[in-house]
Amino acid sequence: MEQPSTFSNRIPVLDLSREIRELKPQLMQAAQDVLDGGAFIMGDNVRQLEREIAGYLGVNYAVALNSGTDALVIALLAAGIGEGDEVITTPFTFFATAEAISRVNAVPVFADVEPDTFNLNPDRLKEAITPRTKAIIPVHLFGQPADMDRLMELAQAHGLHVIEDAAQAFGADHQGRKAGTIGDIGCFSFFPSKNLGAFGDGGMLVTNSGDIAEQATMLRAHGSKKKYYNELIGLNSRLDEIQAAFLRVKLPYIEKWNEDRRQAARVYRELLGQVSGLKCPVETERARHVFHQYTVRVMDGRRDELKSALDQAGIGTAVYYPLPVHKLPVYEAMQAHMPVAEQLSGEVLSLPIGPHMEAETQAYIARKIVEALR
Ligand SMILES: *Cc1c(COP(=O)(O)O)cnc(C)c1O
Numbered sequence: 001m002e003q004p005s006t007f008s009n010r011i012p013v014l015d016l017s018r019e020i021r022e023l024k025p026q027l028m029q030a031a032q033d034v035l036d037g038g039a040f041i042m043g044d045n046v047r048q049l050e051r052e053i054a055g056y057l058g059v060n061y062a063v064a065l066n067s068g069t070d071a072l073v074i075a076l077l078a079a080g081i082g083e084g085d086e087v088i089t090t091p092f093t094f095f096a097t098a099e100a101i102s103r104v105n106a107v108p109v110f111a112d113v114e115p116d117t118f119n120l121n122p123d124r125l126k127e128a129i130t131p132r133t134k135a136i137i138p139v140h141l142f143g144q145p146a147d148m149d150r151l152m153e154l155a156q157a158h159g160l161h162v163i164e165d166a167a168q169a170f171g172a173d174h175q176g177r178k179a180g181t182i183g184d185i186g187c188f189s190f191f192p193s194k195n196l197g198a199f200g201d202g203g204m205l206v207t208n209s210g211d212i213a214e215q216a217t218m219l220r221a222h223g224s225k226k227k228y229y230n231e232l233i234g235l236n237s238r239l240d241e242i243q244a245a246f247l248r249v250k251l252p253y254i255e256k257w258n259e260d261r262r263q264a265a266r267v268y269r270e271l272l273g274q275v276s277g278l279k280c281p282v283e284t285e286r287a288r289h290v291f292h293q294y295t296v297r298v299m300d301g302r303r304d305e306l307k308s309a310l311d312q313a314g315i316g317t318a319v320y321y322p323l324p325v326h327k328l329p330v331y332e333a334m335q336a337h338m339p340v341a342e343q344l345s346g347e348v349l350s351l352p353i354g355p356h357m358e359a360e361t362q363a364y365i366a367r368k369i370v371e372a373l374r
Contacts, residue, residue, distance in 0.1 A: 061213030068189025
């Protein structure tokens with residue numbers, strides 16, 4: 001079956017329409033309950049969502065916030081990171097990870113990644129530690145946890161805070177623990193395209209530390225415990241009640257959706273695992289990858305050619321990320337050299353994936369890939 005490249009028949013890189021259609025009655029009811037209840041900021045849904053997510057992840061505290069970016073900023077502030085402190089992170093991530101470090105006037109220091117997992121390479125991280133290093137931010141890129149055993153060992157040996165950027169890895173596991181609950185603080189995003197997405201911006205900070213949770217709770221509400229008695233310079237970073245209500249409708253499905261993504265990944269591997277010039281994502285023994293993205297590496301400089309061939313065939317794909325963070329205009333002056341991240345940015349291509357992938361759609365995508373690379 002040939003698919004013309006018209007908008008209506010296009011295979012988008014992410015398709016939320018089926019999920020919305022299936023959940024619409026529950027979502028409409030949740031919205032109506034919020035409107036009828038009249039509490040729009042910090043109501044019952046926010047408190048319940050915090051409890052439910054803490055329970056699901058197996059962590060003591062969850063603090064609902066306005067975005068994943070704010071979760072990172074608030075995590076750094078709550079950990080006491082500021083002016084002149086160095087924070088080591090990966091250059092192969094969404095800009096927000098490094099932006100949060102700069103936002104609190106700390107210095108982002110990049111350490112190169114592993115080519116197979118796209119995640120922080122503990123050996124490179126170790127080389128980047130200086131007496132000014134205060135924290136590390138591993139990112140669980142594309143839904144696959146970083147090597148937390150080795151990273152935690154290094155952090156403990158050097159007395160560093162560990163803030164996990166788990167924005168792309170809600171529900172992923174690492175040695176039986178949930179991503180985001182292994183370090184001191186975990187940060188999640190509910191941006192609509194994330195594995196657990198709201199219908200607007202949202203985020204969450206999780207921790208087992210009562211002190212960190214208290215700081216974060218104050219920071220999200222202008223640095224106050226009690227209204228109009230502000231003790232800290234904070235932010236306005238609360239999660240909207242209506243988004244919390246939507247997220248509570250979706251949370252019970254996350255395990256199934258993540259398993260569906262894993263199934264779609266298995267199908268891709270069967271179809272594409274032997275295609276020469278293409279490298280499928282590598283899953284490590286230590287972790288359960290939740291495939292926020294299914295990102296292949298296209299070798300021999302043919303990534304852009306494949307991308308446009310798929311576009312011609314009505315298949316949406318995306319390049320995450322076309323420039324590693326150290327090459328972005330704001331960090332260019334550092335002149336950092338991260339050969340693996342630089343090479344990956346020229347090879348990566350994310351294929352359509354989600355909980356509702358049809359096997360026939362995947363077969364069509366695979367056929368077009370094989371044709372294009374022949
Ligand atoms: C999405 C994302 C963020 C930012 O989350 P927002 O909710 O969009 O602010 C941070 N880090 C990574 C790795 C992300 O993918």
